[in-house]
Amino acid sequence: MNRPNILLITSDQHTARVAGCYGDAVVDTPNLDALAAQGARFESFYCNNPICCPSRMSFLTGRYSFRCEVIDNNSILDSRLPTLAHMAVRGGYHAALAGKMHFYGPDQRHGFLERLVGEVGTQALFCGADKPEAGLANLGNCSRPEPLQFTGPGQNKLVAYDRDITDQTVAWLKQWSTQDQAPPFFFTVGYLLPHCPFIAPDDLYAKYEGRVQAPRYTQEQLAALHPNHRDFRRFIELDAIPKENEDRAVTAYYALCDQLDQNIGAVIGALKDNGLWDNTIVIYYSDHGEMLGRHGRWHKESFFEDSARVPLIVRDPRHPEPAIIHTPHSLVDLMPTLCEWMSVEPPPGIDGESLVPFLERRATEPKPVKVDCYTFWSQEQHGLSSNRMVRQGPWKLCYYGAYDSFELYNLDEDPEEMINRADDPACREIVDTLKPELFTDGWTRDTGEEVRENLEACGIRTNIKNYRDALKESLNAYPRPVDCPDYWPGSHTEPDTLSHA
Numbered sequence: 001m002n003r004p005n006i007l008l009i010t011s012d013q014h015t016a017r018v019a020g021c022y023g024d025a026v027v028d029t030p031n032l033d034a035l036a037a038q039g040a041r042f043e044s045f046y047c048n049n050p051i052c053c054p055s056r057m058s059f060l061t062g063r064y065s066f067r068c069e070v071i072d073n074n075s076i077l078d079s080r081l082p083t084l085a086h087m088a089v090r091g092g093y094h095a096a097l098a099g100k101m102h103f104y105g106p107d108q109r110h111g112f113l114e115r116l117v118g119e120v121g122t123q124a125l126f127c128g129a130d131k132p133e134a135g136l137a138n139l140g141n142c143s144r145p146e147p148l149q150f151t152g153p154g155q156n157k158l159v160a161y162d163r164d165i166t167d168q169t170v171a172w173l174k175q176w177s178t179q180d181q182a183p184p185f186f187f188t189v190g191y192l193l194p195h196c197p198f199i200a201p202d203d204l205y206a207k208y209e210g211r212v213q214a215p216r217y218t219q220e221q222l223a224a225l226h227p228n229h230r231d232f233r234r235f236i237e238l239d240a241i242p243k244e245n246e247d248r249a250v251t252a253y254y255a256l257c258d259q260l261d262q263n264i265g266a267v268i269g270a271l272k273d274n275g276l277w278d279n280t281i282v283i284y285y286s287d288h289g290e291m292l293g294r295h296g297r298w299h300k301e302s303f304f305e306d307s308a309r310v311p312l313i314v315r316d317p318r319h320p321e322p323a324i325i326h327t328p329h330s331l332v333d334l335m336p337t338l339c340e341w342m343s344v345e346p347p348p349g350i351d352g353e354s355l356v357p358f359l360e361r362r363a364t365e366p367k368p369v370k371v372d373c374y375t376f377w378s379q380e381q382h383g384l385s386s387n388r389m390v391r392q393g394p395w396k397l398c399y400y401g402a403y404d405s406f407e408l409y410n411l412d413e414d415p416e417e418m419i420n421r422a423d424d425p426a427c428r429e430i431v432d433t434l435k436p437e438l439f440t441d442g443w444t445r446d447t448g449e450e451v452r453e454n455l456e457a458c459g460i461r462t463n464i465k466n467y468r469d470a471l472k473e474s475l476n477a478y479p480r481p482v483d484c485p486d487y488w489p490g491s492h493t494e495p496d497t498l499s500h501a
Contacts, residue, residue: 004317005280006093006338008084008188009267011260012052012100012195013300015289016045016311018257026211027254031265032313035284037322039315040359044328044411046391048351049372050288050300050307051142052195053102055331059287060084060101060110062335062350064372066447069455071374076105076460082347084338085111088186091342096172099165099190112188116168120161120192139197142299143377145237151198151248153205158192159259165191166263170270177274186338189267193260194290196299198248200255208254214246214293222296226407226420228375228387228400229297235377238298246293253292278317281341285331286310295417301373303389303398303407304417308371314359325358328369328391351441368392368437374448375402386448390437397422397434401445406431 016022020029021036022043048058053073054065060083061068070077077083085095089111097109098116109115138146140158169189176185222233233239264284271277289307291297300307310331332352339346340356357364369391376384385402394412399405406422408431421427 002279003184005184005276006186006341007271007280007282009191009264009282009284010188011191011193011286013288013290014194014257014260014286014311015292015306016309017306018254019311022311026208028258029261031261031268032284035268035282035315036313038320039313040323040325042312042329043324043326045310045312046308046328046330046369046371047288047310048330048332048370050302051373052287053104055287056102059331059334062332062346062352064332064351064370066372066443066451067351069451071448071451073102074104075455077103077110079107079110083111084335085186087335087339087344087347088342089113091344092183093186093342094183095186097188097190098169098172100192101188101190116172117165120158140195142196143236145241147196147198148241148245148249148298151245151252153202154199156197156199158195158197159201162191162193162260162263165189166266169267173270173276174274177276191260191263194253194256198252200252201259204255204258205252207258208251212250212254214243214250217296225296226400227403229295232301232377233296236298238296250292253290280317282315284311284313301375303371303373303396308389316359319359323361327358327363327366329355329366330369330371372443384448384452386445388438388443390434392434392437395430395434397431399438404445
């Protein structure tokens with residue numbers, strides 16, 4: 001076999017729970033299910049920061065988000081840091097990107113030699129609404145209540161964006177297959193689905209209508225949540241959201257996962273149709289999950305499994321036997337894994353460990369998994385809160401810096417994370433064992449503020465609550481290169497139609 005091509009497929013906000021191969025009996029994801037049946041499926045796999053830009057820059061560099069100084073969606077990755085694309089080129093691969101990677105600032109390549117579709121523009125991400133007072137301007141903003149105020153069937157420009165990514169990827173693979181003596185490719189597909197808006201095409205929405213709904217919690221249960229979660233609920237005004245809106249949001253989310261799977265199927269079909277399938281490693285994962293109302297929360301920025309845990313499926317034609325890997329791992333492990341496949345030395349200072357021993361069934365004991373999160377919804381009371389989670393074996397310890405308090409869950413005994421055992425005397429030894437792991441690499445409860453000060457000293461604003469204005473500001477300050485424009489949906493600019501309360 002020649003050196004294998006590598007195809008990364010990255011989605012946005014796809015919780016592992018909503019996929020057939022991860023146990024969901026309602027959603028149709030036949031292409032992901034087939035991929036898992038031919039490869040390795042990771043059961044306890046985590047992002048390293050459950051929000052888009054920090055997660056992506058973290059897995060691109062193999063560094064925790066505070067160590068690459070990307071702590072929110074307005075942070076700019078330092079172009080001096082080597083990425084997966086740089087390492088691929090060093091290994092003799094042609095590195096290409098189609099779609100979203102959440103590159104913020106003037107560098108829209110970060111090592112990729114070719115880019116087919118640029119970052120999504122504000123018009124597409126926020127449904128093309130020109131009047132913020134109409135409530136549509138923030139449908140893609142997970143720090144606002146609007147995504148849950150307007151939910152249901154209708155037009156969603158992110159569907160069109162992902163369709164364009166799929167079409168251009170399929171065309172690129174066909175053209176690449178015709179080249180003589182071409183190097184192996186490292187191709188990354190960056191989808192935006194199933195990220196909100198929670199608006200889905202009519203036919204797919206109808207397919208799931210009445211089959212799924214948001215979970216229900218009593219006021220007593222919500223009041224018992226950790227203050228971090230209660231503050232988030234107040235910040236995006238969840239108590240004012242009608243339950244029927246949440247049910248429509250869940251229905252739309254399932255429909256968008258279905259659409260995502262169809263797009264993935266088209267890309268896999270292009271590999272097969274053009275003779276590339278038997279010599280291509282395919283990796284599917286998401287940058288973070290989606291809470292879908294569990295524990296009274298929506299969106300991301302949470303250490304609960306639905307937000308921090310993501311799907312990871314690796315199909316390697318050199319190892320065709322299917323496998324399920326239960327040991328915890330995280331996205332920073334992609335860098336050393338890909339470097340090992342490409343026969344290049346990983347860059348210094350990375351935080352991940354190669355997954356190859358596990359993929360080749362030579363399992364070793366991994367390091368504890370660490371997930372960071374920097375939240376600002378309680379800014380008035382606490383300032384920027386630096387939060388961290390560590391997972392080792394069945395235990396998950398969560399620390400909230402602004403509150404200086406913990407949550408502890410045993411995921412073997414309590415997979416739905418309903419019993420916080422941080423103050424259980426029987427678990428004191430577990431807390432004492434895991435607590436030092438939070439701080440062994442220089443992370444502290446002040447890390448977020450320190451990074452923010454460093455960035456703002458360089459003129460980079462952080463923690464801007466109005467994301468729409470932040471994106472406009474970035475476009476004005478950092479125009480996209482001519483060969484890599486913002487994605488504007490072209491013919492898909494008709495007024496949106498959707499259901500809402």
